[in-house]
Amino acid sequence: MLKTNHKLILASASPRRKELLDMLGLPFEVLTSEVEETSVQASSMQEYVKGVALLKTRDVAKKVTNATIIGADTIVVDNDELLHKPKSREEAIAHLLRLSDREHVVMTAVAIIELNGKENIFVEETTVVFHPLSKELIAAYVDSGDPFDKAGGYGIQTIGTLLVKRIEGDYNNVVGLPLAALFSQLVNLQIVQFAKE
Numbered sequence: 778m779l780k781t782n783h784k785l786i787l788a789s790a791s792p793r794r795k796e797l798l799d800m801l802g803l804p805f806e807v808l809t810s811e812v813e814e815t816s817v818q819a820s821s822m823q824e825y826v827k828g829v830a831l832l833k834t835r836d837v838a839k840k841v842t843n844a845t846i847i848g849a850d851t852i853v854v855d856n857d858e859l860l861h862k863p864k865s866r867e868e869a870i871a872h873l874l875r876l877s878d879r880e881h882v883v884m885t886a887v888a889i890i891e892l893n894g895k896e897n898i899f900v901e902e903t904t905v906v907f908h909p910l911s912k913e914l915i916a917a918y919v920d921s922g923d924p925f926d927k928a929g930g931y932g933i934q935t936i937g938t939l940l941v942k943r944i945e946g947d948y949n950n951v952v953g954l955p956l957a958a959l960f961s962q963l964v965n966l967q968i969v970q971f972a973k974e
Contacts, residue, residue: 779969779972780803780969781969781970783845784843784844784845785803785844785845785847786807786808786841786847787847788808788810788834788838788846788847788849789807789809789833789848794849797949798954798956798959800956801969803969808841809837812832812833812836814832816832822854822857823884825852826900827886829850831848831886833849834846834848835890835896845889845891846888847887847888847959848887848888849887849954850885850886851883851950852884853883854881855875855876855879860928860929860930861928862925862927862928866920868930869919869930870919872924872930873930876910876931877910877915880906881907882903883903883929885954886898887962889959889962891968897962899958901955901958902950903944903947904945905941906941908940918936918939918940933948
């Protein structure tokens with residue numbers, strides 16, 4: 778259905794992003810960045826997530842030639858405060874107690890660096906509402922090990938989906954890559970075309 782004459786590189790180690798990008802049916806390679814995300818300073822959450830996505834994408838762009846690089850970063854924001862990937866059981870529990878019975882925002886910034894070096898970046902936002910969570914459910918979920926490599930301490934595409942009452946916006950954005958918005962950008966930039974039968 779789709780075609781491209783670009784060499785596409787996904788600048789992300791996330792298996793979830795790889796699975797989502799695979800849905801376009803286009804060939805791409807994965808090359809991860811080694812940058813320190815916490816080095817980004819910004820005046821707002823939107824600017825922060827854009828800064829991290831650009832940092833990762835630029836890092837990979839330095840390593841290759843003649844390729845279009847797609848990078849992304851996803852953050853969970855509660856009351857204008859960033860909830861990082863939890864580093865301990867206590868932190869994971871604290872994140873989930875905080876999110877229980879409330880809504881929060883998941884932001885993903887996607888950066889596309891074209892062959893000519895031109896940078897394009899956008900941010901997609903999805904509102905997520907959690908069920909009221911019992912301490913037993915939180916403990917069982919944290920003990921499953923699922924929260925530890927995920928922003929905000931949960932995964933909507935894993936058993937963490939049991940915590941979610943509803944979402945407003947793009948589900949794939951919460952997983953880590955707003956595929957529909959990315960597809961629109963790639964078409965607008967003429968990186969991807971519709972294949973003629």
